[in-house]
Amino acid sequence: MKFKKIIALMLATLMMLSLVACGGGESTSDDSGSSEAEAVEPSADSDTEEVSSDAEEDSSATDGDIQIAYIVKALTDEFWEDMQAGAFAYAEEVGVEIDFQAPPKETDVEQQVNMVENAVVKGYDAIILSAADSKALIPAIITANEADIPVILVNDTIDMDELENSGGYVETYVGIDQYEAASLAGKHAAENIEDGKVAYLEGISGVQALQDRLDGFKDQVSDFEIVASQTANNDRNEGYNVTQNILSANPEVNVIWAVNAEMGQGAIQAIQQGGFENIAVYDFDAASDDIAAVQNGTLTGTVAQYPELQAEGAIQACLDILDGKELEAHTKTKAELITLDNVEEFIANKNN
Amino acid sequence: MATKKKINFGDKSSLIVLIALIILLGLLEPAFATVNNAINILQQVTVVAILALGVNIVIFTGGIDISVGAVVALSGIVLGKIVVDAGLPMFVGIVLSLLVALFCGVFNGVMISKFKLQPMIATLAMQSMARGLALTIAGGKTISGYPESFLYLGQGNVFGTKIPVQIVLMIALFIIFHFIMRYRKFGRYIYAIGGNEEASRLSGINVDRYKILAYSISGLMAGVTSLVLVAKLNSAQPVAGLEYEMDAIASCVIGGSSLLGGQGSVWGTFIGAIIIVIIRNGLNLMGISSNLQKFVIGLVILLAVLADSFRNRKKLQ
């Protein structure tokens, strides 16, 4: 019995310590953020100089800074890494503090729900969310609504009708239009390939964005013959196996549309190793593997959705809302199809 | 003797299932029964089968190892970091990534044998630790760009033939393991420990040492699996190998290994792995949703375990 108590005590202490540690980390990052912001953009402060000097004096205090919870689906691939980098860069630029969080993997929907709920309890000024599921996050968003914490969606949208029916709302959705972005690839395929026989690599089921990407492409190539449509659960090795299997049954396939980069890369490996030629592969995300593949011609096109721009847009949307502005339901950010024609340009821009 | 037939029934039943599946899929899908598809299947089975080979040793002792999927990811990332990011020679990367995998296995083994943790719990902890380390070290990024000579392991053919190198590696490993389990003291002791741990200890077998060895081998095989996977995909991802341990365990069980230990064979596990891959392959070829594949594989596991429990029940009578 005693032993149990000791364990409980140790756990509690550990939790406290970790909280303190986290808190410490936040306040330091936010100190530097705030002082720099004030130094770089004094005009951003609408108050008088007196006040701003006051703020400088007690710059160790965190109140007065805008704190944003930035919750994404995972940090397991490059896209989210880039978004994180973009978010931190822009946050520093405009002088807000962001707390970037993600569950271990994209399918951990429940953990993401918990993160949003925790953020509401912690009382952030705004929550930026990239929803891991188009429906499961709705209750958590409503919780935030009730606490008057604005919610901005980024990159992944949710089922808006259901959100409305449940009495919730979001300020705006910042991101590309998944459907339109996917159409770019579809259009390219429709224009360049005759007599298309297409195989689709679907993503994890239940994610609206992935479904939109599938539909966006499909609707542009309505005269193509759909030879196969299988999910490979966004996984590279599964993408490889599924492609290999599809090609053995249907060697006539000449177009593959993979709704994420991992599956696209798996498909490329399977095609190369199977010795197939003249298959145009399109995928989504423009990860660095994709860019390399476009350069060497194994990937025909990849849709870039500029995660950095999305992060900037989302943070700016927070600031606008907190300033009392109204926003459009969809704050569109840039999407672009990267092919051999514009890949060098894309690399050059990215390196800047 | 009548009893002898019962003993071998398990292995035979998985073989019968395999043959039935091959005939069924061959009839339903013309693309199935082709040489190319056969090679595809063997290529797709390498990852699961090599992983299962290691896990199987642990299962023979009556234990379980659910950390292997995460260890695959970790050792792959270590390989990528060393070879691609740090630019060190391939050889160094391979040795170190295998050592990392081996270490994970040794750690599991020590926790289980010396500190008496339950295998499920110890390897669950390792699963989480290895996955966390893989994600942290990789920073969420995929690491690609390996020398051609290395990719040969996962993509090349044995020269002059159409036989992929990875298949040869897999079969060689299975032959070695078969030999060890049948003709070496190690194999005897592993089965003995699974059959009756206490009696084995009282017969003078150093049970702790052999258990640690079993988990170490499981870890090492996860490392080998990782090499094959990285070479096959030309990339190491921190999310690689997710839930692969389940495929590996399922292979063992379908192949006739009892989770109570002491029963099963190396070849049974090979057949089990092939059955899993063939179901996926066949349903893919027929264009049936992968959600249904999961259902079918679950069903096969269930049947295999039921067969196992019937065998045990007969034994008790």
Place this chain on the structure above:
Amino acid sequence: MSKKSKEYLLEMNDITVRFPGVLALDKVHFDMYPGEVHALLGENGAGKSTIMKALAGVNRHYEGEIIWKGEPIKAESIVEQNERGISIIFQEMNLLPNLTVAENIFFGRHPTDSMGMVLWDKMNNDARELLDSIGTNIREDALIKDLTVGAMQMVEIAKALSFESDLVIMDEPTSALTNKETENLFEVIEKLKQRDVGIVYISHRLEEIDLLADRITILRDGKYILTEKKENLSREDLISNMVGREIDDFYPRVEVEVGDIALKVENLNQELNGLKDISFFARAGETTGFYGLMGAGRTELMRAIYGADHYDSGDVYIWGEKTNIKSCEDGKNKGIAFLTEDRKTQGLILDFSISENISITNIDALISNFKINLKEEKERNQELVSKLQVKTPSIQQKTLNLSGGNQQKVVICKWLNSDSNIFIFDEPTRGIDVGAKTEIYSIINSLKEEGNAVIVVTSELPELLGVSDHIYVMSNGRISGEFDNDTLATANQKSVMRYATKEY
């Protein structure tokens, strides 16, 4: 008789119980008056527990007549017998470790309300009352696993009382109790007697019998010997009636020239199992017998020497050399063979074939060119199996399917196959038919002749006296007596039993 039988609380007549191949009880009689303590005595295996298990409804495969409060009954199940007012406190505890004391006492009979919800307060209060009534301050909400063995025994008693029993069977209740706890128990027994509850008291401790019993019934080899008032029986009478029989020529002992001291133990202590200050030796060419009643610590001693359990202090010398055995592997490498008491759980790998079981102790000898020579394995093991006359169609047969005697022979084969020269046999003939027993004795003899040291741990007095050249008797974790060359002639069932019942 007819007048007397009305006063009986219980009468059991002609009770017979058969186990496969064994007649465990042969027309045994037992009776009880209300409010008496009736001691049931006998050697290990005499049938004491067997008859009580029949009475308590644990084993319903008995023949004979049970008359309870004047009515003939059939003991079909524990629950039914509990309801009739007969409860048993098991030798091996039957409590659920993760439940509370109160839950255990009322297990399966939780008081509930009309909705079927458990009335926890009522249950705890009732438990409290019961615990108070036997004068213990164990908390009713404590978990069983946090209690001492003695406290668990008290909970068992409280549980028995909760049935408001008229008859409580206590099977070796004090074997795990401290002196203080034993005193408590005796007070409880006194209280129960005053309430007219009858107590069947099974114990090896004759002092306790002196103190408690009103009447005594003695069983031997499954047979009824006598029932007497305590005053009419001296301790000598008790012992001679318990052991009774004469030694026959069943044991073909051979005399061999005695060799060096193979195993010497000095001042061995092990707190875990209460082994205290144990010193003994075993010589080559001799059979050293170890006798003791249940719980005396014989098996525990042997396990410690072999390396199966750790001991706290003491020295072990093998062939004159001081050794530090830390594991079974060490023990085996030092040349000790340990044939465990329980063949099925400790001796054999039941899924393995006979041949595989035999090889396990010496696989290295079969390895040539980096592999086990399966052909040689077969030949070697076949030879052993033939030599020991294991009855099996093939050495590839699983040991699971063998009879007890043949399983024991396989265990012996397994150890003959090792390079051992000190053989510890723990209960080598338990549960084995007479024919196989003789064969095992002759194996022991030939081991002796080959210059090995043999230690035989046994609970059977005739066996002890029949095979041993040198005898140690244990009681309460200590060596309580020894019969060496000079005194072996004085060893008989009575003298051994006197040491075995020595109190510490």
